[in-house]
Amino acid sequence: MTQGSTGNPAPGGLEEAQRPARGQARTRILDAARALIREKGYSAMTVDDLCARAGVTKGAFFHHFRSKEDLGVAAAQDWAQMTGALFEQAPYHAPEDPLERVLAYIRFRRDLVAGPIPEFTCVVGTMAQEIHGSIPAIRDACRDSIFAHAETLEADIRAAIDKYGIRAPFDAKSLALHTQAVIQGGFILAKAGQDPALAVQSVDHLECYFKLLFADSAGVQPAGVPA
Amino acid sequence: MTQGSTGNPAPGGLEEAQRPARGQARTRILDAARALIREKGYSAMTVDDLCARAGVTKGAFFHHFRSKEDLGVAAAQDWAQMTGALFEQAPYHAPEDPLERVLAYIRFRRDLVAGPIPEFTCVVGTMAQEIHGSIPAIRDACRDSIFAHAETLEADIRAAIDKYGIRAPFDAKSLALHTQAVIQGGFILAKAGQDPALAVQSVDHLECYFKLLFADSAGVQPAGVPA
């Protein structure tokens, strides 16, 4: 028993002191899910894990979510909303030139990626990789999150192509999706090698790719260091 | 009971007819592991799944592997050996020009990727993504597999840089790892969107990137369709 000198330890349950305020359970569970999916993946994360981390009981969990699968879908949607808000208010939209906006986006992502692994890793990418073949509902929610984010980039890329042309026969959609692929792939290398720098490197290559694609036509350095 | 008119159904175990030959259990378990990890990931794959798919009993499983974690490590090492052999005898080593070999490698991978999802997907990439934070032994085995494969590319890339120079300040190692990142990221998009073409597209972008990096100096088309 690691119980302290508290009066009534409520055997098996939560201590009064650490019990969160009413009305926060759903949010706390979703926060816990984000952390746990990044730490151990969807399948290895148990409902008990979730409840312990969130500081709620199983009753609360199944009050807010019909099943673990339902939580998975909600976590993906929650992630889509969170990242949607983050990128919407991010500073990379400022430049007037569309190509500059795209390059600013890539640099913004590189800065995000430079942090510790559990904090920059993509929740929906991790989940999709794991459950794509076994839980269609979660997979589709992850797909929506990834592809919706890619679409927010597409407009800027299209504008850049319209303005400057492009040195290869790719369209904006394909390039936007490739951007996401590179970032997701960087995560995998970073996780396997336990080094965020591996992800950063790939994002640097991505920036270089864009510069080369638009070189000569736009005013960007054709081959400089991605800085 | 769905048992037919067989004489002795061997209650709880395997029927005589489908019992594989002695001495094949380990191989069959590793084959089953490859398939199951791709289908549902490492965590969701149970030892019973493994045994059922391999057509062996739990006794056989724990005779060959001390634990499920041990099997995970073995699966990663088995994957490294399988892919090692596959790429070693692949035709992309033929060209005399190192840059041509690199481009041939990329095209070879694109062709691999064009098949159905459960057949081209990377076992160690999937596993690493999932268990990187929870099972270090498996994560390290996955890392070894990925990085060893990247190293087989590195020599050709280095030779290409030495021969032609490169339009950006990247070294061979970084480029080789980026290659793996793009392919791994393509897998994630393909899984999320349920469309192998998504992975193919990213590999096409990768080929284009290499062509642009070496354009003007080597004899490759600077911006042509990756064909």
Next chain:
DNA sequence: TTTTGCATACCAACTGGTTGGTATGTTGTC
């Protein structure tokens, strides 16, 4: 203003089935 009725938000204990793993047999091979 109080009370009644009802919905929401949550909790502790429990359940049936599953899980990784073990203990102990049996069979084929050198």
Next chain:
DNA sequence: GACAACATACCAACCAGTTGGTATGCAAAA
């Protein structure tokens, strides 16, 4: 007959999900 390669039977812990209940808020009736 010794040893490897299996098979069978079993277990304790754990799993997602359920049950029956309590605390709280809110709106309408009294």
